[in-house]
Amino acid sequence: MNLWRKLACAVLAGVLCASAAANWLAPAGYARQYREAANAPPSRAHWLGTDEIGRDRFARVLYGTRISLLLAPAAALLSTLMAALIGGLAGYLGGLWARMATAVTDLFLSLPWLFLLITARALMPLNVSPLFSVTVTFLLLGLLGWTTAARVLCATAGSLRSADFVRQARAAGVSGQRLFWIHVLPNLRPVLYAQFWISIPVFILSEANLGILGLGVAEPLPSWGSLLKELEGLVSVGDEPWKFVPLILLVAVVMSFQFLLSGQDQVTA
């Protein structure tokens, strides 16, 4: 493990620990409004100041980080499982199944991601609870984000189908489900891991985009997207630099995932 990957691990571990300890670090919670100190600059009481309705920004950053870092991997897991089911199975079965899976993934891939997301998000009712909105946002990311991974898995499973060890297993009388579960799937594991890790930063960035556009997690629940929406009201960068903390945190986390992925590439290669 090189120095950059160690640093990336340390950043991710630090951010995860801080967000996990949000209840202790910011016991007042993310929704409490200090009406007498609205729009306050950083102070001892509020390390990153308060927002326009007096909520402690430090607490919101911690809780928002927890939501983004918990649910992005959950969405990544869902999309990877869907990709394994659709792409892996179709690639293993080959023929018409593989062609159908390729056609469906091509159809999804031809739709720009953000257009697809906002269309699906617009179908949801307007007056949803914050918890429902956060679930729906990440569920949509998971349900719509499987296509690229499915394409990769379909191709990999297709190549495994004609691999020597699969042929040998087939010649020895192994077939059907046993061949898939015992011989093909374990060999897809490195690709599945890689796709899972690749999806996490993609979903974090997508949630941030949706949040800034007002189509993400509903208030008062914080997420990186809703926290970054505050940048909309800035007049200049130097005025309130503490508002950039969520952005710095997001960039640091996504960059850390990138450094870790560069190591994953070497593993899967």
Place this chain on the structure above:
Amino acid sequence: MLRARIAGHALALVATVLLGGFLSATLVRLAPGFDADERQLDPHLNAESLQALRTARQHDHNVWRFYFTYMNRAVHGDLGTSLALGQPVRTLLGDRAPLTLRLLTVGLALAWLAALSLALTAAWLRLSAYDAVTTMVSGAFLCIPAAVLALLSVLWNVPGSLAIALIVFPPTYRYTRNLLAKSYSQPYIITARAKGLGEARILFWHAVPAVAPQLLAVAGVSVSMAIGATIPVEALCGLAGVGQLAWQAALARDLPLLVNITILVTVVTLLANCGADVIGHMVRGQES
């Protein structure tokens, strides 16, 4: 061979539009509030008029009938009326498309100019420090959400097309750089160098033509990325284009408008990818 390829793409395009149209019509039909008609709240209407309004909408209840009506209208250029803006979708798209087209053209041109210049220089110089810096810069841009880049462009008063360029540049640069690096590791490049060919000749005569078809494929994908970037850029920079229209439609849950925009965008993306594939095929044909 080329004709078969074009026919295949045309078939895929038609199938996508038909399937996309069906999904869109189903979404519009099943969306909450489809049956609602504001006129039913009008106290001036008597029971017979209200019944007439309900009867008029009854034929829309069957999804298949609704789909055929929808597609029939679409074929004749009638894309329906926006629920939120109360204007024909076709007019709205016609008014806003030129701005989006201009943004996309300038943004893509800037992104490709930056990506190609940096990637070609990296391939030519082969300096690890230069490569590390450019990779780091493009990597940093990859970690910033597109909407934040749009917000920063407003903050620093730079044109929206530059924001689109900054969103498209990082992946384009990385693909181009990787393709060129792969091309440089091929035996024919080592042979060319051993024969004493200059770096410029190796780059433009051997390395770039070898990756031209793949670069064209990346060009097709970059169009899709740029179209996706129009939503945050136009919405947050206050530019009245198709991206902003899609965002407004999503906020207002104006599904007829939103699904029509999505189908239009899909067709444009497919055409760009098909064009890139066909040109790439022609380039490969000329090379062989």
